[in-house]
Amino acid sequence: MSDPLAVIAGFPGVPEAVDAARQAVDRLYRHRVLRRASPAVSAESSLRGARASAALEGVDVPLDALRKDEVHDPVVQGALRASAELGRLGPTWRTAPRQVLARLHTVAAAGLTSDELGRPRPGDDAPDPLGLGPAPSAAAAVVRMDSLFDLLAGPTKAPALVLAAVVHAELAVLRPFGSADGVVARAAERLTLVEYGLDPKSLVAVEVGHLDQPYAEALRAYLTGTQEGVSQWIQQCASAVTLGVRETTAVCEAMQRG
Structure with missing residues (x-):
């Protein structure tokens, strides 16, 4: 059986970059603060990750404002809800990715669209906030999404980071829902890093x-x-x-200083 992810993992420059990331994660997991405060670090990482995801959608808000629950922008709230949902969705990501993505879109896109949440976009048009050009047709997006689900379910020798990167990119460029696709894509990348073993405690921002x-x-x-x-x-x-490891390490250092 072919292993397209393993082929990608062997592209020039990729093995070295993946290995460097793996080593950085390993160093983070040895931080002494995590012996007693791993859940708190994960929660802070998730908050910072949601803020960054919203910023990539064009809505950049201060972290302190999020902590005080002062931001009610639907993009920001959608990113926060998607981040909070990941812990509940992890166990079904490998076996039912279609349902997981539908749920992520439902929580991420609430208040952003009149289309049915969690359903593929009905037409070929999709927003292009990143300047990527026209999205693939709705029919083409469905075909490529099926291929993506096969990658998630199938065996591969590729590192989790490669799979997570492909998941992220495919969702971002296909724009399968037509709203909040970037937030969903980044949430799915983080979920893949967790569930496929690179960052099982969801610490990396x-x-x-x-x-x-x-x-x-x-x-x-x-x-x-x-x-x-x-x-x-x-x-x-x-x-x-x-x-992201650098960001989380800074969180650990701040907690260590008290």
């Missing part, structure tokens, strides 16, 4: 890592479908993990 890099540019590279473009995207996702 990977969304912050994406915000700190040229996000749309890397997705456009992925869209080319070339080895160089796909490799660029995977390497940037690896860098997002490393930068």
Whole structure:
């Protein structure tokens, strides 16, 4: 049986980037604060990740305002709800990804669209907040989503980070729902990192890592479908993990100082 993810994992520059991210996560998991405060660190990471995900959608709000529940923008609230939902969705991500994505869209897009939440977009038009160009037709998106579900269910020798990067990119460029697709894509990436073993405690603020890099540019590279473009995207996702580790390490250090 072919293993397309393993092929991608071997693209030039990818193995080294993935290994560096893996080492960064391993170092984070050895931080002494996590012996007593792992749930608190995970909660803070999720909050920072939701803020960053909303910022990538064009709604950048202060972290303190989120803590005080002062922000009621529907994009921000959708990102927060999607982040909060991940812990409940993890056990079914491998076996029922379609239902998981439907649920993520339902919570992420509430208040943003009059279309039925959790359902594929009915037409070929979809918003293009990142300047990626026209979305694939609704029919083409369904076909590619089925292929993505096969990747999630099938065996692969590729690292979890490669699978997570492909999941993220496919959802972002296909825009299968026509609203809140970016929030759903980033939530699905984080869920994949957790459920496929790279970050089982959901500590890494990977969304912050994406915000700190040229996000749309890397997705456009992925869209080319070339080895160089796909490799660029995977390497940037690896860098997002490393930068997310840096963010979470700062949280741990702050907790250690009390």
